[in-house]
Amino acid sequence: MKKKVLLMGASGSGKTSMRSLIFSNNPASLTARLGATIDVEQNHVRFLGDLVLNLWDCGGQDAFMDSYLTTQKSTIFQQVGVMIYVFDVETREVGKDLEYYRDCLAGLKQFSPDAAIFLLVHKMDLVREPRQPTFDKKKQELQEASGDAEISVFGTSIYDESLYRAWSNIVHTLIPNAxxxxxxxxxxxxxxxxxxxxxxxxxxxxxxxxxxxxxxxxxxxxxxxxxxxxxxxxxxxxxxxxxxxxxxxxxxxxxxxxxxxxxxxxxxxxxxxxxxxxxxxxxxxxxxxxxxxxxxxxxxxxx
Ligand code: GTP
Structure with missing residues (x-):
């Protein structure tokens, strides 16, 4: 049983870092050495018994995003079990971020209407305390951008346990007999x-x-x-x-x-x-x- 997991978001938002932390045994300090992901990096992770996660880490540079949304659209968005969209909480390009997100959401709706959607407000460690108001504001913004799509939003950071909480919830939706x-x-x-x-x-x-x-x-x-x-x-x-x-x-x-x-x-x-x-x-x-x-x-x- 293969479940496709799309990992998307702007370049530098932290997708490859979280993948390397969760699925390999690497510490957070090593992620600074990761280069930008070129196009899509596919990984198969045997998860539980015969459940295999087919993880698509989609490089977030504009040229790649544009191609996912045009020529590669059906390949990327079909048969998706879960889409994880990562937002850098400190980004200066909120408008562009949301625009790409909306386009991806539309692609998903067209090709995989039943996919679960997880939004990660990432790099929360960079936000000054108290963090909750910043997270709430961002969550509200994402809910508005999502229209009637059902979404789950988590605040995450590779420097604490929040990343594990989000990902445990994500994989939980993929386990059939939980x-x-x-x-x-x-x-x-x-x-x-x-x-x-x-x-x-x-x-x-x-x-x-x-x-x-x-x-x-x-x-x-x-x-x-x-x-x-x-x-x-x-x-x-x-x-x-x-x-x-x-x-x-x-x-x-x-x-x-x-x-x-x-x-x-x-x-x-x-x-x-x-x-x-x-x-x-x-x-x-x-x-x-x-x-x-x-x-x-x-x-x-x-x-
Ligand atoms: P593309 O491959 O270009 O799409 O980028 P990406 O989303 O895969 O970003 P990547 O994982 O390469 O991370 C970019 C930078 O963000 C790295 O230097 C990471 O160390 C840093 N980073 C990732 N997660 C966090 C986080 O939770 N907090 C902080 N402060 N930095 C992070």
Missing amino acids: SILSRHLATFAAACNATEVVLFERTTFLVIATSSSNSASLSETSSGIAELDSKRYERTSELIKAFKHSCSRIREEFRSLELELYDFTAVLDEMTRNTYVMIIVHDPTIEVAALKLNIRLARRKFE
């Missing part, structure tokens, strides 16, 4: 007496599914109520990616992680060929070894 996975994870969490179980994709460490229902920031545990940070998923993705990068620098391969802290235990281990699972337990009587055994026993079910 709700079934969530249900299995909830059963698994109950079997482990866990506060929460989270499933990550192996190379990107994006969140595929969690045992808790969306937006639950409070969770009942056997030892009472534990308050969970609403940014915990994307923070974990970012931390593990950084840790994997450190491992690779000393020529070690990341395999698994166990943390036993004062008030909780965390185990992160391979679940299937393409996924990692993380179990969070707030019950001090549950041994790490028991959790690892449970993961081993659950593997066949999830493969």
Whole structure:
């Protein structure tokens, strides 16, 4: 099952940087060395089981944009599962940016009317605090430019976890059986007496599914109520990616992680060929070894 993902936006808005961060194990500091993308760079990323992401990174220089919107229009916009349009929050060419965006939207409507649309207000790290008003204003502007198209807008930066939050949402729309996975994870969490179980994709460490229902920031545990940070998923993705990068620098391969802290235990281990699972337990009587055994026993079910 192949899903086409279009990555579009003006030249220098940060498309190739985010692709290299999410899909390769590169740190943000290396992105300054990336050259401009010439025409379209296509990548196939085997994501989950037989789900392959076919990522089209479309170089954003005007000459390329013009050709996507004319001679290449049907090739670019047909069979798209998701279009991600990246806006540099600091750009001086807002008008031109929006004009190209509207043209792309029209192309998408013509050739892939069912595609999901994600708009990223990128390089948010460059905005002075407080950032929320700038983001809200930009979001409003993008909503107006989108007319009746259904869009999701995220503020992102390659220097913090916000990029992982946006991309986890993006890939989530492409996973056909996400709700079934969530249900299995909830059963698994109950079997482990866990506060929460989270499933990550192996190379990107994006969140595929969690045992808790969306937006639950409070969770009942056997030892009472534990308050969970609403940014915990994307923070974990970012931390593990950084840790994997450190491992690779000393020529070690990341395999698994166990943390036993004062008030909780965390185990992160391979679940299937393409996924990692993380179990969070707030019950001090549950041994790490028991959790690892449970993961081993659950593997066949999830493969
Ligand atoms: P084309 O290939 O020409 O279409 O450009 P692109 O959109 O792929 O831009 P690219 O990824 O090459 O990024 C351009 C510059 O923006 C690089 O120097 C990156 O380091 C920088 N950049 C990317 N993301 C961010 C971000 O979140 N914050 C900041 N401050 N800089 C960023």
